[in-house]
Amino acid sequence: DAGTIVPFTCAGGSFGASLQQLQLAEAIGRQFHDLTTPWGILITAFLLTTIVRAAQGSATVAMITSAAIVSPVMSDVQLPFHPLYVALAIGCGSKPLPWMNDSGFWQVTTMTGMTPVQTLKSFSVALTLMGITGFGITLLGAWLLPLASAP
Numbered sequence: 001d002a003g004t005i006v007p008f009t010c011a012g013g014s015f016g017a018s019l020q021q022l023q024l025a026e027a028i029g030r031q032f033h034d035l036t037t038p039w040g041i042l043i044t045a046f047l048l049t050t051i052v053r054a055a056q057g058s059a060t061v062a063m064i065t066s067a068a069i070v071s072p073v074m075s076d077v078q079l080p081f082h083p084l085y086v087a088l089a090i091g092c093g094s095k096p097l098p099w100m101n102d103s104g105f106w107q108v109t110t111m112t113g114m115t116p117v118q119t120l121k122s123f124s125v126a127l128t129l130m131g132i133t134g135f136g137i138t139l140l141g142a143w144l145l146p147l148a149s150a151p
Helices: 002-021 024-031 038-056 059-075 084-093 103-112 116-144
Strands: none
Touching: 038 059, 038 084, 038 116, 059 084, 084 116, 103 116
8 A cells, every 4th residue: 555655755755855954974974084994984884874774764865875974984995895895785784674664664564464563573673684694794705805906
């Protein structure tokens, strides 16, 4: 039933637009500007995306916001691994913590006939585990197979 999904999608988009108007991305970027460790950038990219996604619901907006924040910091650091791993960390960070402000949550709830509580116990847990596992594999890949180009 799109009648319940559309308002949540619109609310998430409105919240994302509000965050942009507050220039929150720039403020957070200034806080992380002193971040100089490459592994810290991976962890920050993952956690920041997860936090933004949990706060406003949209995985897409969370990934775009995190990329905008992490990118300037990343350009100041010599990464021992390919920048693709930062993109993977951002992608993995978009999976954890789907809940009631996420239109995907309501699509799953509606299409499967589950209650919101059942969706939280199954879909949300599964996506959170998927994101954390993916991030662990990303860290392992960056360490074992860095794909870094020669300076």
